[in-house]
Amino acid sequence: MIDKTVAGTAEAVAGIADGSTVMIGGFGRAGQPVELIDALIEQGAGDLTIVSNNAGNGDTGIAALLAEGRVRKVICSFPRQHDSWVFDRLYRAGELELELVPQGNLAERIRAAGAGIGAFYSPTGVGTLLAEGKEERTIDGRRYLLEHPIRADVALVAAYRGDRWGNLVYRETARNFGPIMSAAATTTVVQVDELVELGALDPESVATPGIHVDRVVAVGYRPWIDEGRFVGGVDVNGSPLEQSPESSVAGAAR
Numbered sequence: 001m002i003d004k005t006v007a008g009t010a011e012a013v014a015g016i017a018d019g020s021t022v023m024i025g026g027f028g029r030a031g032q033p034v035e036l037i038d039a040l041i042e043q044g045a046g047d048l049t050i051v052s053n054n055a056g057n058g059d060t061g062i063a064a065l066l067a068e069g070r071v072r073k074v075i076c077s078f079p080r081q082h083d084s085w086v087f088d089r090l091y092r093a094g095e096l097e098l099e100l101v102p103q104g105n106l107a108e109r110i111r112a113a114g115a116g117i118g119a120f121y122s123p124t125g126v127g128t129l130l131a132e133g134k135e136e137r138t139i140d141g142r143r144y145l146l147e148h149p150i151r152a153d154v155a156l157v158a159a160y161r162g163d164r165w166g167n168l169v170y171r172e173t174a175r176n177f178g179p180i181m182s183a184a185a186t187t188t189v190v191q192v193d194e195l196v197e198l199g200a201l202d203p204e205s206v207a208t209p210g211i212h213v214d215r216v217v218a219v220g221y222r223p224w225i226d227e228g229r230f231v232g233g234v235d236v237n238g239s240p241l242e243q244s245p246e247s248s249v250a251g252a253a254r
Contacts, residue, residue, distance in 0.1 A: 012036060022040075024037065025177045050074050051106075052177075054079070066096065074097070076100070108122065113183075114184040134147075153186050157177075163198050168182075
């Protein structure tokens with residue numbers, strides 16, 4: 001009987017080694033596997049390379065992992081915003097390496113890894129500092145750069161519902177990088193709000209098939225989703241955000 005479920009988040013992240021490349025899903029807080037990140041902090045792995053859209057917000061999630069000194073390098077498209085003070089401090093101090101990748105290229109490099117594509121040409125970054133050291137080719141009169149896939153040892157992903165085979169459905173924009181990261185890692189670890197019986201998921205709604213998933217842990221309904229608030233969110237002055245369920249930002253997180 002195939003059963004990829006594990007009892008808790010500690011078991012879910014067990015075995016992640018020092019020096020691993022770890023993909024972390026999410027677009028800001030939407031779809032970020034905070035409970036798995038917290039478990040990884042407790043687990044103790046260090047010298048990590050993190051692949052994510054963002055480099056952390058406030059003092060929770062990825063930012064907390066950075067603050068613990070567990071990360072050597074970040075590969076992302078959007079490292080800095082008003083509450084990314086942890087990344088900013090470490091980067092300015094020379095304690096963190098950054099590989100900046102335009103968002104479309106980041107997504108396609110991850111997708112290419114899962115699809116078995118050796119490399120691809122993209123026009124993004126031509127003529128900028130991001131082109132340094134990259135092969136350039138002109139196709140139909142337009143200049144392109146050769147981009148290579150990004151693969152990972154582990155992907156940490158958050159989904160809405162899953163079954164014991166690892167089939168996953170996501171909640172609206174929280175889907176973001178989950179499907180492509182699940183396919184691009186050697187080991188994919190997923191936290192779900194709800195674990196359901198086989199057959200309960202509409203096959204047409206499954207965005208990540210279980211073949212890409214290795215471990216599933218149910219973390220229950222998270223208050224920051226149900227109540228429409230970002231836990232750890234702050235405004236430009238560093239004060240905690242109070243958001244109503246009707247707010248557009250909260251709606252994006254759902």
